[in-house]
Amino acid sequence: MAKKLYSAVFILFILVTVYSCGKSFLDAKPQGALAEPQLANTKGVESALIGAYGIMNGNISGTWGNYSSGPSQWLYGEVAADNAHKGSNSTDQSPMNDIELHKVNPSNDNLPTMWRVYYEGVIRCNTTLKLLSVVQSGGGEKFSEDRAKEIAAEARLLRGHYYFFLARVFKNIPYIDENMSVQEAAQVKNDKDVFPMIEADFKAAAEGLPGDYKKPLNEAGRVDKYAAEAYLGKLYLYQKRYPEALVEFKKVIQNKPALTDLAFEANFNVKTKNGQEGILVSQSIINPDGSGDNANVGDMLAGLYGNSPGGCCGFFQPSVDLVNAFKVGTDGLPYLDGSYRTNPYKSDQGLSGGAADAYKLDTTLRFDPRLDYTVGRRLVRYRDWGVVVPGWIRDQPFGGPFVAVKQSINQSDFSGNVATGTNYLNAQNINIIRLSDVYLMAAECAVETSALGDAKDWVNAVRLRAANLDPVLTGYGNPAAKYLIKTYNSFPNQDYARNAVRFERRLELALEGHRYYDLVRWGTAEEVLKSYMTFEKQYVSASQPAGFTYPDWDKGLPIPQEQIDRAQGILTQN
Incomplete structure (x- = not known):
């Protein structure tokens, strides 16, 4: 079975993007040495499509600076919620502090990164579709009908994904497609609902991708087809x-293996990536020369600090x-109340000096076993790195005593899977949608349609x-x-079931970029975050020290001022 896309999907082809966003899709100019007619052939279309895939890791070029656009959405999806702190210290990447505290203004430098990267993805998808149309209507070599249908479906699913990511953050965004000129695109307002x-795009993708679910x-x-159907459902x-x-x-769910037959930890192991649970997965690789621009650049700041095997940078702390x-209680269930x-x-x-040195771990506490596959905590083994020690945290009073696990890899797997000299830049794939997520989204729908038995079964499978x-x-x-x-044993009523499903999403998908968006769509963001800030500020100084006022961001974060x-x-x- 061919694997060339897996090993090359993030090679960024400047020349395939006939009109590249640069700093803004509104400021698009022709790029590269090749004109569109030179790319209007079957090889050019396939290369353009690879270039469209290349944005899935949230990176246009280089490594540093792509944190807010990472496919894990750790900054907007987790730090902006109640699951994580920015971490590190107060001065490093300080605009991120404002995202954590919901004080973002339009000049925050994390906003334009998200905007530029995903509109670049849109442009690349549009370029692919435009070139495909030219090739198939021309007099030269053409794709087979099946392959042409697949290419269009791939490009449209990717375009839908990039727009969905933009719409979740900014909500009111301009929509441009392959039929618009650069001049027309520059005149599109952001006053239309882009969900239709x-x-x-998702419907076209579900129709055009192989019916047997093959890649x-x-x-x-x-x-x-799994990705198209799951994303349409989402x-x-x-x-x-x-x-x-x-x-x-x-x-x-009916066409995938049973979730109980799949290993939870396989989703976060660089050796077992692209397993059966992955539905939509951002691919990460280390280039043959050891460079890391095709790696998991969005999560690089989450490398543990100090003399840890990661070596940088202490961000993203649970x-x-x-x-x-x-x-959990003695019944093995979470405290839903x-x-x-x-x-x-x-x-x-909160401990210091001799008290901190003398700290002992209480191993009698009852915890869901997913905790230590999600969070690193002092004196507990962290992958195969050894036990977590205070020196692996940059500023514990500011960011808290915990570190994230899912985005890192085992030290024994560093060879070939970390960039040269930068162990914090690795080849860990990022699950944008995985099967347990689908189970829990299905359970949520079952609750809202009064099928409480089905909801219970899907939660229990997880x-x-x-x-x-x-x-x-x-x-x-x-x-x-x-x-x-x-x-x-049962979901006795709809309110209980709703609470149980939502709580399970938090536990199962913790630190995977879903939490803030879930709170917003549930209409509970203000209530949850006010309660969280009141609790968390007792222990972690990064949390709001005074009264917390939640802004009306259900309508979207500010459009970048530069745009x-x-x-x-x-x-x-x-």
Whole structure:
């Protein structure tokens, strides 16, 4: 089976992008030495499509600076929610502090990165579709009907994905397609709902991708029918079109292996990436010369600090609140009523001097076993790096006592999977949608359509799978907690079921970029974040020290000021 896309999907072809965004899609100019007619052939179209895939890792070129556009969406999806702190210290990447505290103004430098990168992806998809049309209507070599259909489907799914990422952050965005000239694109306002156009792209992708769910050209990095159906369902879910969403999710669930037959930890192991659970996956590789611009550049700041094997940079630290959410009762179920905050576990936070040195881990606490596959905590083994020590955290009073796990890789796998001299830049793939996410989205739809039994079954499948996790150990070789997880006997009513499903999403998908967007679409962001800030500020100084006022960002974060300025009245600020 051919694997060339997997090993080359993120090679960024400047020449295939006939009109490149540069700093703004509104400021597009022809790029490279080749004109469009020279690319209007089958090889040119395939190269253009590879270039469109190349934006999935949130990077146009280079390595540094692509943090807010990473496919994990750690900054907007987790730091802006109640799951994580920016981490590091207060002065490094200080504009990120404003995202954590919801004080973002239009000049925040994280906003234009997100905007530029994903509009570059849109442009590359549009270029692919335009070139495909020219080739298929011309007199030269053409694609087979099946391959032409696949190419169009791949490009449209990618375009829908890039627009969806933009719409979640900014909401009010201009929509441009392959039929617009550069001049026409520059005049498009951001006053239309783009979800109908995204829906059309996902539907076209589901129709055009192979009906047997095989990858186009049998290449592991390409999108397939699973991705199209799952993403279409997700779009419907965001619109509260629950019955329609459930239809799409059921297609995926029925055609994929049972979740309980798949290993949770395989999703976060560089040796087992592109496994059966992945639905839409951002590919990451280290280039043959050891450079890392095709690696997981969005998460590079999350490398652990100091003398850790990661060696940089101490960002993306899980919150005290998230860690305590993994507590379970004697029944093996989470504390859905919020009482997990009672007598909170905070590791060695707040200790200093001899008290900090003498800290001992309480291994009698009852935790969901997913905790230590998600969060690193002091005196608990972190992958194969050894136990977490204070020196791996840059500024613990500011960012807290915990570190993230899912985006890192085992030290034994560093060879060939980390960039030369930069162990924090690795080849870990990023799951944008994975199967347990689909189970929980299906469960959410089942709750809202009063199918509580189905919702319980899907949640329980996620929990049964987690029960198979091996215990994580301390440095002495004993389990780091009293790990316990059980299934629900019943969902007695809709409110209980809704709470259970939402809580399960937090636990299963923690630090994978979903949380803030979930809170917004549920309409609970203000309530949850005010409560979280009140709790968290007792322990971590990065949290709001005074009264917290949640802005009306359900309508979207600010449009980058640079885009407003260049648009000269075309774009309207949120």
